[in-house]
Amino acid sequence: xxxxxxxxxxxxxxxxxxxxxxxxxxxxxxxxTMTKGGVSVTPTMWVQAADNTLxxxxxxxxxxxxxxxxxxxxxxxxxISSASATVTISTNNAYDMELxxxxxxxxxxxxxxxxxxxxxxxxxxxxxxAPIAQASYGTTPNGVISLSVSxxxxxxxxxxxxxxxxxxxxxxxxxxxxNSFGNNRLYIMANSTKSGIILDGQNNNCDFxxxxxxxxxxxxxxxxxxxxxxxxxxxxxxxxxxTYVCKISEWYLS
Amino acid sequence: MKIYLDSxxxxxxxxxxxxxxxxxxAFDGKGSVYIExxxxxxxxxxxxxxxxxxxxxxxVTPAKDFxxxxxxxxxxxxxxxxxxxxxxxxxxxxxxxxxxxxxxSFLSIYGEIYExxxxxxxxxxxxxxxxxxxxxxxxxxxxxxxx
Numbered sequence: 001x002x003x004x005x006x007x008x009x010x011x012x013x014x015x016x017x018x019x020x021x022x023x024x025x026x027x028x029x030x031x032x033t034m035t036k037g038g039v040s041v042t043p044t045m046w047v048q049a050a051d052n053t054l055x056x057x058x059x060x061x062x063x064x065x066x067x068x069x070x071x072x073x074x075x076x077x078x079x080i081s082s083a084s085a086t087v088t089i090s091t092n093n094a095y096d097m098e099l100x101x102x103x104x105x106x107x108x109x110x111x112x113x114x115x116x117x118x119x120x121x122x123x124x125x126x127x128x129x130a131p132i133a134q135a136s137y138g139t140t141p142n143g144v145i146s147l148s149v150s151x152x153x154x155x156x157x158x159x160x161x162x163x164x165x166x167x168x169x170x171x172x173x174x175x176x177x178x179n180s181f182g183n184n185r186l187y188i189m190a191n192s193t194k195s196g197i198i199l200d201g202q203n204n205n206c207d208f209x210x211x212x213x214x215x216x217x218x219x220x221x222x223x224x225x226x227x228x229x230x231x232x233x234x235x236x237x238x239x240x241x242x243t244y245v246c247k248i249s250e251w252y253l254s
Numbered sequence: 255m256k257i258y259l260d261s262x263x264x265x266x267x268x269x270x271x272x273x274x275x276x277x278x279x280a281f282d283g284k285g286s287v288y289i290e291x292x293x294x295x296x297x298x299x300x301x302x303x304x305x306x307x308x309x310x311x312x313x314v315t316p317a318k319d320f321x322x323x324x325x326x327x328x329x330x331x332x333x334x335x336x337x338x339x340x341x342x343x344x345x346x347x348x349x350x351x352x353x354x355x356x357x358x359s360f361l362s363i364y365g366e367i368y369e370x371x372x373x374x375x376x377x378x379x380x381x382x383x384x385x386x387x388x389x390x391x392x393x394x395x396x397x398x399x400x401x
Binding site for chain 2: 170171192207208209210211212213221222223224225226227228229
């Protein structure tokens with residue numbers, strides 16, 4: 001069923017004319033809930049939007065739940081990040097909203113989404129020992145980038161294919177979730193070139209970098225206020241155990 | 255190497271009496287202008303920028319315009335290469351050997367000196383870190399004097 005097809009009301013089962021309908025548009029693969037005062041409601045049904053990267057969650061709200069005083073909180077999540085909005089449902093109208101999760105591209109915080117050019121690629125940086133390690137990354141429909149670095153003493157990073165002009169910005173923020181065990185290490189970086197970067201678990205040879213300690217979940221920030229020009233932006237990992245995985249759910253400049 | 259940090263985590267090569275000493279290899283092969291243009295926030299510590307944004311360590315970023323630091327570093331590497339070249343230390347431009355290096359020989363990569371300690375490298379081979387150990391011009395000079 002595609003949004004735009006008629007929804008039949010009346011009869012046994014399904015919504016009635018006295019019900020309100022809330023349509024929440026979210027990236028494909030997200031989960032959506034609406035909550036108010038300890039009450040949590042899941043979608044009545046899902047339909048696919050005309051844009052096949054989006055889905056629509058339909059909530060049927062009966063008159064007994066109408067409330068002109070207290071708003072519902074609607075939350076969408078892709079398992080790592082979430083977005084919320086509120087809506088007051090007081091009558092049997094049709095309500096709609098769109099919740100955006102990360103589009104999978106670096107954006108300029110506080111402004112409308114601006115697309116970087118060329119996307120991302122894997123940069124297999126120097127390995128501590130031969131053979132050169134394997135690194136790969138993938139994107140999901142809801143924008144999460146997953147970087148995997150495999151092999152003992154292995155290094156790998158996901159990088160922008162093209163450099164980005166950082167002159168207007170002072171901070172790079174990456175929201176991610178990583179596993180960490182043994183001597184694994186994680187880096188967020190900005191570099192004037194894509195070559196010559198060394199991640200050997202002991203130090204780093206990169207123009208701007210932040211190396212947090214241990215397992216990470218949340219926002220990582222890098223000061224780029226002295227970056228007057230274009231730089232490649234990277235998230236990389238050093239693995240001393242079989243596989244190191246990092247999931248990036250948001251990446252922006254401000 | 256030892257560096258000294260001021261209250262804003264800016265790096266210095268000497269202590270003016272108010273700084274604290276930190277041991278790090280983050281600036282190996284870098285010249286003085288480059289090093290003293292950087293900020294080094296140690297792991298476990300947090301720097302608060304003047305606009306209130308907090309940055310956790312370990313973070314190593316320029317505190318001065320990067321372009322000027324990069325220019326200074328390029329000149330430093332050129333000067334060092336001239337010195338190494340006059341001493342007979344060959345330079346590799348990347349991590350692939352362009353020639354054969356016997357055990358006990360020296361080479362330089364990205365501004366750093368290395369002594370070959372393991373298998374003999376051949377031209378075209380990627381240089382494994384386990385085959386070399388970091389060294390210095392002084393060690394090279396001393397070793398040459400012993401030979």
